[in-house]
Amino acid sequence: MISADHLQKIASWSHDLKNDEIERARKGIVEKSYPAGAYICHRGDRLDSWTGVSSGLIKLGTVSKTGKAVTLAGLREGGWFGEGTLLKNEPRQYDLVALRDTTMAFMNNATFFWLFEHSAAFNRYLVRQFNERLGQFIALVEYDRMLDATARVARNIAWLFNPVLYRNLGRHLQISQEELGALSGVSRQAANQSLKVLEQARLLRVEHGGITVVDLEGLSRYGE
DNA sequence: GCATTAACAGCCG
DNA sequence: CGGCTGTTAATGC
Numbered sequence: 001m002i003s004a005d006h007l008q009k010i011a012s013w014s015h016d017l018k019n020d021e022i023e024r025a026r027k028g029i030v031e032k033s034y035p036a037g038a039y040i041c042h043r044g045d046r047l048d049s050w051t052g053v054s055s056g057l058i059k060l061g062t063v064s065k066t067g068k069a070v071t072l073a074g075l076r077e078g079g080w081f082g083e084g085t086l087l088k089n090e091p092r093q094y095d096l097v098a099l100r101d102t103t104m105a106f107m108n109n110a111t112f113f114w115l116f117e118h119s120a121a122f123n124r125y126l127v128r129q130f131n132e133r134l135g136q137f138i139a140l141v142e143y144d145r146m147l148d149a150t151a152r153v154a155r156n157i158a159w160l161f162n163p164v165l166y167r168n169l170g171r172h173l174q175i176s177q178e179e180l181g182a183l184s185g186v187s188r189q190a191a192n193q194s195l196k197v198l199e200q201a202r203l204l205r206v207e208h209g210g211i212t213v214v215d216l217e218g219l220s221r222y223g224e
Numbered sequence: 225g226c227a228t229t230a231a232c233a234g235c236c237g
Numbered sequence: 238c239g240g241c242t243g244t245t246a247a248t249g250c
Binding site: 176177178188189192193196206208209 | 240241242243244
């Protein structure tokens with residue numbers, strides 16, 4: 001169980017909940033920490049809880065038929081995932097890997113379904129999140145053909161700054177070029193070059209160990 | 225060829 | 238000092 005203050009910090013969806021719903025939520029959540037590089041779960045695992053990132057950064061990916069690792073999306077602090085798997089009672093479709101030291105939050109199945117049944121605010125959040133994710137996955141179809149590394153980096157950054165998935169975001173994110181490369185499926189050096197191109201295009205600013213977004217819309221459209 | 229890995233000096237905190 | 242960055246050289250598909 002976690003404190004109400006902490007819940008507020010790690011779960012933007014809790015902000016609109018009623019008091020009794022918040023109580024349920026915080027009692028149904030436990031946290032667990034993982035070192036950088038650790039697998040949080042493997043594809044095919046039965047993990048019957050809804051999962052959020054309390055702190056850190058994770059990669060959501062899978063392995064293609066040819067054995068090539070494919071990254072579907074990154075999730076940063078405040079991101080929640082796995083509602084589809086829970087609602088359909090399916091095994092996990094993806095691997096979750098911690099890109100840096102990370103603390104995860106797990107909401108147990110019963111609590112998730114209680115909120116699903118009782119809270120209108122919670123359902124609004126889920127619908128918005130589904131809709132946003134759908135957009136991301138549609139973009140993935142084009143992603144494969146889009147061989148340009150810079151466009152992939154740009155899109156992954158834009159996803160990390162998605163205002164629907166993460167509320168009240170600043171423009172700055174502490175993330176190394178290596179982590180950005182791991183998310184985008186390119187080497188650190190390629191990520192470095194791509195960042196320079198994006199900086200030249202005035203879409204973001206490159207800093208030491210981080211970036212600041214200047215033009216989020218431009219980033220999400222880059223390479224179209 | 226092109227992108228990735230390797231290697232390393234320089235820089236930042 | 239440790240981690241991140243920027244660049245060049247070697248390597249692999």
